[in-house]
Amino acid sequence: MKIPHDKPVLVTSALPYVNGECHIGHLRTYVPADICVRMLRKMGYRVIFISGSDTHGTPIVLSAEAEGTTPEAVVERYHEHFRRVFDALNVDFDYYGRTDSPANHARTEEIVKDLMARGYVYRKKTKQAYCNTCGRFLPDRYVEGICPYCGTLARGDECDQGCGRHLEPGEIEEPRCKICGSAAVYKDQEHFFFKLSAFSHFLLSYLHGLEGTANARNYALEWVKRELRDWCITRNLEWGVKFPGRDDLVVYVWVDAPIGYISFTEELLRERGEDDTEWARYWKNNEATIIHFIGTDIIYHHCIFWPAMLKGAGYSLPRAVIASGMVKINGKTFSKSRGNVVWASEFLERFHPDMLRYYLVAQSSHTKELDFSWDSFFMRVNNELVAILGNLAYRVLTFTYKHFGMVPAGEIEDEVTSAIESATAEVLSAMENYEFKKMVDATMGLANFGNSYFQREEPWHLIKGDEDARRRCGTIIKNVLQILKSICILLEPVMPEKMGEMWFQLGMETDLHATKIEDLRAPIRTGQKLNKPAVLFQRVG
């Protein structure tokens, strides 16, 4: 894909639901998003990068009750937790908001009113399970009972043990409250529905033009080609955004969550002192390129509900959706209850964040499943970051530091230029296709080339020779230093801290993070003093 250069770019990363700690499944979406943003900036784009905490919904309310505290307290705790993790990993959002902010409430109300005014929302009576003991209505997933089709024990929304059929609210027989276990009764309840079915035609053509990864587009198209059911967008809860004109209902969390993308943009621009209508350039007038990073589990919401809502309320539409594959642990699906999970904090206590950033993109292509294991992590770090990249930097820098102390004179050889050029071309084309693994593979290929070149030329012999030999040695060194400089620029988006360290050791005085891709073509300056080299990556495991 080609992102237009003349428009600002808005990149969003899916909103973590702040009902628990951050695990590496989350990071598989946020880290590549951050890498993408850093690379876009290197390519000269103006980018703002936004995310935030998804704070509403039933699970948070239930967690709060279980702990004897308030939803606000739960949200506050995990909101801060996620902020700290992103900070530690250098996932560098321009703005990280939360969906319970006044701005998001206001924007959500406005959008819902817009949808109502345009006739896309209607009311309908439904039967809903009510628990007399708990004194409240029960969302589908907190009801269990007997499946009317096959007679097995089933969840409120799906016969998960038996026939697998989806169950409409009110269908399940002998409903029981999953929270307290007592029998529930059905009560008539009025709810509001979004006319999703009216958007089939629009979605079909929208999705055909949607950029990003094929998995997102194809998955959504499957649904649209079948049939879209209207979508119940209200819930009987206290915690959330009140449905306009109804104190007893809040909007469903998947309405106000993506709207966070809009309100966080508003909040960021206000914080920057921009005009109050500046956000409209991004979200009303199609004057920006909107790109969403999500996980494959929420393709449905981002490729169907969300564009339908935006279209229905008269907002700008996303240009691309990039969906990362799910993470497994030792071949098994994530499961908190079974302890089959790897927490972000557990990682960060033991390893440098750049190792995790590297692993997350190097281990598997973005849309495929990533099977995490500690062995595979240790292997990648030891064989690639330590043995290939770290070792190349250290062997060259210590050699240079000892014998020259600065960048020696010499021409960059054609062979080296072409290796650098082709690696750069590969990185950029991988970037265009959101193939982050190919980005790092191409750069590691350049490091391999560097090792091979250095080994073949044997500068450790040349340095002991006559004046010609020593001059030749300097040329070799200058060439390998040029390779290192290029690697710093190409891998900075992936490993911002470690590449910054290498940049410093090379004696570069500019800010690596602000360095553009074109800058790697400039030869490293002869006479530039090196700083004392140090090992970049320690072996792990």
Added chain:
RNA sequence: GCCGGGGUGGCCUAGCUGGUCAGGGCGCGGCACUCAUAAUGCCGAAGUCGCGGGUUCGAACCCCGCCCCCGGCACCA
């Protein structure tokens, strides 16, 4: 059941608009080197590309049938 993804040397995997397509990595064996974090380089062994048909001058790649594995099936963040 339906939909999607996948089955390539011991392991992971690239390739999937058909003709250097049988590549890479790990592991393994040999040699070289000593600037380097027992790191690096070079060479090598190993594969009927799930099974059976078909299309074609030619298929891992296209078509048909079959067998396995994984995931999703709507309000679940």
